[in-house]
Amino acid sequence: MDQILHNLVIGFGVAVTPINLFFALIGCLLGTLIGVLPGIGPVATIAMLLPITFNLSPVGALIMLAGIYYGAQYGGSTTAILVNIPGESSSVVTCLDGYQMARQGRAGPALATAAIGSFFAGCVATVIIAVAAPPLAEVALKFGPAEYFSLMCFGLIAATVLAHGSLIKAIAMVIWGLLLGLVGTDVNSGVLRFSFGIPELSDGIGFVIVAMGMFGTTEIIANMEMKEAREIFTSKVKNLWPTKQDFKDAWASVLRGTALGSALGILPGGGALLASFGAYSLEKKISKHPEKFGKGAIEGVAAPESANNAGAQTSFIPMLTLGIPSNAVMALMIGALMIQGIAPGPQVMNEKPELFWGLIASMWVGNLMLVILNLPLIGMWVKLLTVPYRYLFPSILVFMAIGVYSLSNNAFDVLIMGVFGVLGYICAKLECEPAPMILGFILGPLMEENLRRAMLLSRGDPTVFVTKPISAGFMIASVILLITVALPAIRKKREEVFVEEG
Amino acid sequence: MKIKSQKDFWSGLMFIGSGLFFAFWAMAFYQMGTAVRMGPAYFPTMLGFLLAVLGAIVLLQSLTAEPEGDQVVHTPFNIIDFVIAIAVYAVLIILSQRIGFAPEWSLLAATLIVVLLTVLFRPDAKPLVFVTAATIAYGYFMKPLGLVIATAALVYISALGGHEFKWKEVTILFVILILFSVLVFVKGLTLPFPIWPEYFG
Numbered sequence: 001m002d003q004i005l006h007n008l009v010i011g012f013g014v015a016v017t018p019i020n021l022f023f024a025l026i027g028c029l030l031g032t033l034i035g036v037l038p039g040i041g042p043v044a045t046i047a048m049l050l051p052i053t054f055n056l057s058p059v060g061a062l063i064m065l066a067g068i069y070y071g072a073q074y075g076g077s078t079t080a081i082l083v084n085i086p087g088e089s090s091s092v093v094t095c096l097d098g099y100q101m102a103r104q105g106r107a108g109p110a111l112a113t114a115a116i117g118s119f120f121a122g123c124v125a126t127v128i129i130a131v132a133a134p135p136l137a138e139v140a141l142k143f144g145p146a147e148y149f150s151l152m153c154f155g156l157i158a159a160t161v162l163a164h165g166s167l168i169k170a171i172a173m174v175i176w177g178l179l180l181g182l183v184g185t186d187v188n189s190g191v192l193r194f195s196f197g198i199p200e201l202s203d204g205i206g207f208v209i210v211a212m213g214m215f216g217t218t219e220i221i222a223n224m225e226m227k228e229a230r231e232i233f234t235s236k237v238k239n240l241w242p243t244k245q246d247f248k249d250a251w252a253s254v255l256r257g258t259a260l261g262s263a264l265g266i267l268p269g270g271g272a273l274l275a276s277f278g279a280y281s282l283e284k285k286i287s288k289h290p291e292k293f294g295k296g297a298i299e300g301v302a303a304p305e306s307a308n309n310a311g312a313q314t315s316f317i318p319m320l321t322l323g324i325p326s327n328a329v330m331a332l333m334i335g336a337l338m339i340q341g342i343a344p345g346p347q348v349m350n351e352k353p354e355l356f357w358g359l360i361a362s363m364w365v366g367n368l369m370l371v372i373l374n375l376p377l378i379g380m381w382v383k384l385l386t387v388p389y390r391y392l393f394p395s396i397l398v399f400m401a402i403g404v405y406s407l408s409n410n411a412f413d414v415l416i417m418g419v420f421g422v423l424g425y426i427c428a429k430l431e432c433e434p435a436p437m438i439l440g441f442i443l444g445p446l447m448e449e450n451l452r453r454a455m456l457l458s459r460g461d462p463t464v465f466v467t468k469p470i471s472a473g474f475m476i477a478s479v480i481l482l483i484t485v486a487l488p489a490i491r492k493k494r495e496e497v498f499v500e501e502g
Numbered sequence: 503m504k505i506k507s508q509k510d511f512w513s514g515l516m517f518i519g520s521g522l523f524f525a526f527w528a529m530a531f532y533q534m535g536t537a538v539r540m541g542p543a544y545f546p547t548m549l550g551f552l553l554a555v556l557g558a559i560v561l562l563q564s565l566t567a568e569p570e571g572d573q574v575v576h577t578p579f580n581i582i583d584f585v586i587a588i589a590v591y592a593v594l595i596i597l598s599q600r601i602g603f604a605p606e607w608s609l610l611a612a613t614l615i616v617v618l619l620t621v622l623f624r625p626d627a628k629p630l631v632f633v634t635a636a637t638i639a640y641g642y643f644m645k646p647l648g649l650v651i652a653t654a655a656l657v658y659i660s661a662l663g664g665h666e667f668k669w670k671e672v673t674i675l676f677v678i679l680i681l682f683s684v685l686v687f688v689k690g691l692t693l694p695f696p697i698w699p700e701y702f703g
Contacts, residue, residue, distance in 0.1 A: 179550065191542040390671075455538060459538055
């Protein structure tokens with residue numbers, strides 16, 4: 001306990017220096033901005049800013065980029081509640097009840113609940129990282145390739161099981177992502193795989209490009225295809241403060257959302273998106289009035305919004321302790337560390353305590369800033385939403401194109417973004433979720449490398465994955481997860497929960 | 503046999519096709535190796551076949567299982583049209599390169615023709631085609647023509663894909679965006695983009 005306090009003191013010492021406060025503020029402002037705007041997300045923004053972080057201090061760079069990620073969770077809910085469009089993919093479920101609340105004239109309490117829930121979740125998640133990261137890093141030092149491989153399997157399976165839609169299709173998307181992630185030079189043999197004689201493919205396809213195409217362009221095209229005018233509840237955001245009854249209804253949901261979100265964030269493959277879906281289905285399952293969901297239940301806003309913020313923050317744990325990116329944003333964070341010459345992994349905590357604890361402390365500071373940015377200044381963000389979409393989408397496209405082009409100053413990257421935009425469009429129309437695919441894409445090379453090493457060390461004996469205790473634990477957990485979902489009774493339940501979203 | 507779920511039917515085909523492609527391509531061109539020393543083909547072959555099997559399950563389900571919810575694919579155009587458009591695009595690129603076009607120009611020319619075909623025959627597909635064409639134009643205009651012209655192409659082409667297009671509005675938007683891009687990204691963040699065509703500058 002003393003150790004944790006001591007560490008947090010170091011952290012706050014780093015986080016409240018004027019320059020780092022400034023970076024946190026920039027990150028939170030940018031994060032809220034892109035969170036509010038549909039079609040541009042933290043991945044595109046962080047990718048765009050990655051090259052310039054080279055000139056910043058390592059801790060300043062990470063504080064700013066982290067601020068963008070959790071800031072986007074705050075901003076995303078505003079758009080979801082007021083326009084019924086998820087400003088961020090993790091606020092998809094917030095649309096269901098948040099927008100209905102807005103239609104009933106309760107946009108203010110919905111926004112306030114989202115912000116307060118997020119703040120609470122952010123505070124708890126900060127403490128969880130501080131408490132859980134050191135022992136996990138200790139365990140991680142004992143991990144060999146077999147453990148890493150099993151852990152990634154578990155993460156991928158958990159991500160598909162908890163995502164909505166068809167399970168088989170989600171698993172197929174993960175595998176497709178793994179395959180696409182293998183494009184480029186094979187590390188072991190130096191052979192160029194699936195590059196079809198195109199020199200630009202020899203380094204593989206950048207996941208930023210894939211993510212921007214599959215999420216960004218697809219989102220824009222889908223919005224452009226919708227003809228009906230959007231109904232925006234901007235004038236009606238008045239009494240922000242929720243009623244006593246709202247508090248009574250929402251506090252337990254906030255607690256559950258925070259707990260579930262924190263747990264799902266730690267999983268490799270977890271993060272804000274998974275957390276919000278998981279939390280919404282949990283609330284609906286255990287609620288005494290499940291029929292209220294989708295018709296403006298405050299629990300349906302409180303739980304996913306707390307969960308996505310908690311998940312956004314705890315997803316730093318696998319990145320910081322294991323060096324495994326659990327989602328596209330964390331893969332970019334690893335990129336940011338490497339630009340600074342820091343190899344991610346369990347050793348970061350001991351070698352760079354000021355970086356590690358400074359980042360954690362900055363999350364709490366950042367959450368405080370976000371509540372201030374979001375509640376009193378809500379009017380400013382709402383104004384942004386009154387801008388017609390025909391001005392927004394060319395602007396978003398310009399920023400995405402600059403971001404992708406700046407990666408390597410190559411036209412080919414932009415072309416690939418277009419290709420994945422079309423692919424994302426097809427997937428959206430066929431109800432194949434892009435999120436598991438991106439995850440597979442990121443983990444593909446890592447999984448192959450660890451599989452090869454594990455098999456080499458065991459001399460080709462595949463039982464190594466079940467004879468090593470930690471690895472066996474992950475494998476058993478994966479199998480249990482798969483079986484529970486495959487059982488008809490539970491499968492029915494899972495489908496019922498998501499029936500409105502279809 | 504009747505297709506009960508269009509969505510699953512097409513996704514199944516897509517998974518089978520890409521899975522088999524990866525598996526056979528890997529087996530044909532890369533070394534398999536053994537379980538102890540896996541060659542470059544080992545992992546992709548395994549995954550490719552797994553993907554194809556999953557695709558086959560999805561495909562079977564689309565023919566047998568009772569559909570839940572809306573299983574019709576809602577696109578503003580026919581899926582067959584979509585496949586035709588991609589084929590036309592590929593043929594145009596290959597043909598124009600055969601005639602002796604440089605790869606960039608053959609790509610741009612093929613894109614332009616597909617855009618024209620869309621406007622003439624399938625105006626409902628405009629958002630998809632115009633947004634994609636706009637990004638491709640941006641990428642390939644940047645090096646020879648500079649940021650200003652590339653941004654203009656991106657803004658005007660994508661805006662043409664929307665429901666409403668007003669020259670005045672789009673021009674104002676373009677001016678704001680290009681000023682912002684130049685000041686923030688080129689001057690501020692010092693990204694190495696050419697601003698004007700290289701012969702001028």
